[in-house]
Amino acid sequence: AQKITQTQPGMFVQEKEAVTLDCTYDTSDPSYGLFWYKQPSSGEMIFLIYQGSYDQQNATEGRYSLNFQKARKSANLVISASQLGDSAMYFCAMRGLHNAGNMLTFGGGTRLMVKP
Amino acid sequence: GAVVSQHPSWVICKSGTSVKIECRSLDFQATTMFWYRQFPKQSLMLMATSNEGSKATYEQGVEKDKFLINHASLTLSTLTVTSAHPEDSSFYICSARDGRTEAFFGQGTRLTVV
Numbered sequence: 001a002q003k004i005t006q007t008q009p010g011m012f013v014q015e016k017e018a019v020t021l022d023c024t025y026d027t028s029d030p031s032y033g034l035f036w037y038k039q040p041s042s043g044e045m046i047f048l049i050y051q052g053s054y055d056q057q058n059a060t061e062g063r064y065s066l067n068f069q070k071a072r073k074s075a076n077l078v079i080s081a082s083q084l085g086d087s088a089m090y091f092c093a094m095r096g097l098h099n100a101g102n103m104l105t106f107g108g109g110t111r112l113m114v115k116p
Numbered sequence: 117g118a119v120v121s122q123h124p125s126w127v128i129c130k131s132g133t134s135v136k137i138e139c140r141s142l143d144f145q146a147t148t149m150f151w152y153r154q155f156p157k158q159s160l161m162l163m164a165t166s167n168e169g170s171k172a173t174y175e176q177g178v179e180k181d182k183f184l185i186n187h188a189s190l191t192l193s194t195l196t197v198t199s200a201h202p203e204d205s206s207f208y209i210c211s212a213r214d215g216r217t218e219a220f221f222g223q224g225t226r227l228t229v230v
Binding site: 033035037042043044045046047050052091095103104105106107108109 | 221
């Protein structure tokens with residue numbers, strides 16, 4: 001069984017500042033992947049960043065970086081230089097990597113609001 | 117690449133009628149497709165997983181006779197909400213995977229049953 005926990009239902013950040021969105025997980029799979037998706041008000045799910053459980057380095061994609069601490073089972077998303085367009089729901093998700101058909105398990109989400 | 121198109125983006129139907137939602141992978145072959153349901157201000161809940169050419173695997177609590185899923189080809193899966201009722205009103209979103217790590221999502225369908 002897999003579980004994803006996002007403890008921050010809502011977050012405010014000032015434009016141009018950095019923000020960290022928390023995510024902790026629990027799984028019995030020895031290898032797994034961690035994902036972050038952005039969901040704007042229009043509803044589509046936009047893939048942001050991926051971290052494999054055996055990756056040695058933290059993933060980065062432009063202004064997004066993933067602070068992966070395996071021992072603590074956390075995979076926090078860091079957004080640098082926040083922009084107004086970053087206001088959205090953010091979901092942390094994970095998937096076991098043994099079975100190619102394994103589905104994503106999502107956390108409850110964090111609503112990020114960027115203030116001008 | 118990796119575009120998933122979901123249609124329609126929104127639909128209003130009368131109670132008792134059926135609604136079909138299509139999910140297409142436009143530039144890759146989706147060996148697996150997933151259907152999720154999302155209530156307002158909540159997370160995505162997996163309804164079912166479908167592999168091309170085989171029956172869908174439904175999550176516990178999801179009525180397979182009410183939510184018919186067909187994955188007839190590597191680029192198309194459909195979700196049919198049969199005999200829809202107001203409580204079926206929700207946001208439905210599909211995702212598709214090939215051999216890559218991440219899943220790609222459609223734009224979602226907002227269903228309102230009146």
